[in-house]
Each structure stands twice: as structure tokens, then as C-alpha cells.
Amino acid sequence: MSNLIISGYRSFELGVFKEDDPKIAVIKKCLKDNLTNLIETGVEWILIGGQSGVEQWGAEVVNELKEDYPEIKLGVIFPFYEFGGNWNEINRMKLEKIKSSADFTDSTSHKPYENPNQLRAHQQFLLDHSDAALLVYDPEFEGKTKYLHEAIQRQATVKEYPCYLIDFDQLQNSVIEE
Numbered sequence: 267m268s269n270l271i272i273s274g275y276r277s278f279e280l281g282v283f284k285e286d287d288p289k290i291a292v293i294k295k296c297l298k299d300n301l302t303n304l305i306e307t308g309v310e311w312i313l314i315g316g317q318s319g320v321e322q323w324g325a326e327v328v329n330e331l332k333e334d335y336p337e338i339k340l341g342v343i344f345p346f347y348e349f350g351g352n353w354n355e356i357n358r359m360k361l362e363k364i365k366s367s368a369d370f371t372d373s374t375s376h377k378p379y380e381n382p383n384q385l386r387a388h389q390q391f392l393l394d395h396s397d398a399a400l401l402v403y404d405p406e407f408e409g410k411t412k413y414l415h416e417a418i419q420r421q422a423t424v425k426e427y428p429c430y431l432i433d434f435d436q437l438q439n440s441v442i443e444e
Contacts, residue, residue: 274320274402
């Protein structure tokens with residue numbers, strides 16, 4: 267396994283609206299623990315789509331882990347051209363910071379958003395160019411990640427495709443351990 271997708275809930279789905287929300291530290295700790303294990307078993311590239319929330323927090327964790335694992339790479343592959351262009355200034359600046367720290371940045375569609383087919387094509391591109399996924403997602407509490415999780419389950423019927431879930435129980439247990 268060398269290429270891993272990180273995805274999960276958007277910040278608004280978790281009720282996170284400020285950078286100092288304690289939920290972010292818990293999620294990042296779980297991401298770091300899981301990523302460390304996966305990097306030590308061969309993951310080289312971590313791919314995200316740039317969404318706010320778990321994907322961006324995951325990118326921040328990857329950049330922190332580069333200090334101990336300089337061989338890992340971050341790929342940011344947006345679903346369409348000008349992704350995030352209509353976000354508020356603070357969120358656009360955060361996205362720019364992640365883009366500037368990435369080892370590779372591109373978009374699967376080189377046109378601005380036109381229709382949901384671009385999102386489906388993006389999802390399939392990520393699945394075709396990865397070997398596994400790490401999701402902060404609990405199937406009992408659906409969000410937009412439901413669609414990626416379902417696509418991963420379909421992918422796993424065609425080829426071996428591990429999906430590592432960080433669910434709400436794991437997040438809660440992480441809080442209790444501290």
C-alpha cells in the first residue's frame with residue numbers, strides 16, 4: 267500500500283466553527299496515530315480533495331509528520347478548477363496554505379464547477395489512484411462522507427481496498443485516554 271486517501275466529515279457537520287475547538291485536537295490526534303501506523307507499513311502519498319474539516323486537518327497532520335517521516339508526500343487533488351474560490355477569506359487563506367505545503371496539487375476537472383458529475387469523477391479518480399482510505403466517519407451518523415464510504419465499499423468488491431474508519435467511539439476513547 268503506497269497511496270492513501272484521507273477524508274471525513276466537513277467542519278460544519280461536526281459543529282466546528284472555530285480553529286480552537288477542542289474537537290479538532292482530538293481528531294488530529296487520532297489521524298496522527300493512524301497515519302503513523304500506516305506510514306510505517308508503507309504509505310508514501312496521502313491524498314486529499316481539499317474539503318474543510320477532516321481533509322484539511324489531515325493535511326496539517328501530514329505536514330507535522332514530515333518532520334519524522336520526510337519521505338511522505340501530500341497530494342491535494344481538487345474536484346474542479348477554482349475549488350474553494352467562493353469561500354470566505356479565512357477559509358480561502360487556509361486552503362492556500364495547504365496548497366503551498368503540498369507536494370502535488372491539481373484538479374480532476376480543469377473547468378469551474380458545472381455539475382455533480384465532476385464530483386463523482388473526482389471520487390473515482392481518487393479511488394483509482396489509491397490503495398486504501400482513512401476516514402473519520404461513523405456510518406451511524408451519516409454526512410457527505412457517506413458517498414465516498416459507499417464508493418469505497420463498491421471498490422472493495424473489485425479489488426482489495428482497505429478502509430480504516432475512525433468512528434465516534436474511537437474519538438471518544440481518545441479523549442478518555444488523555
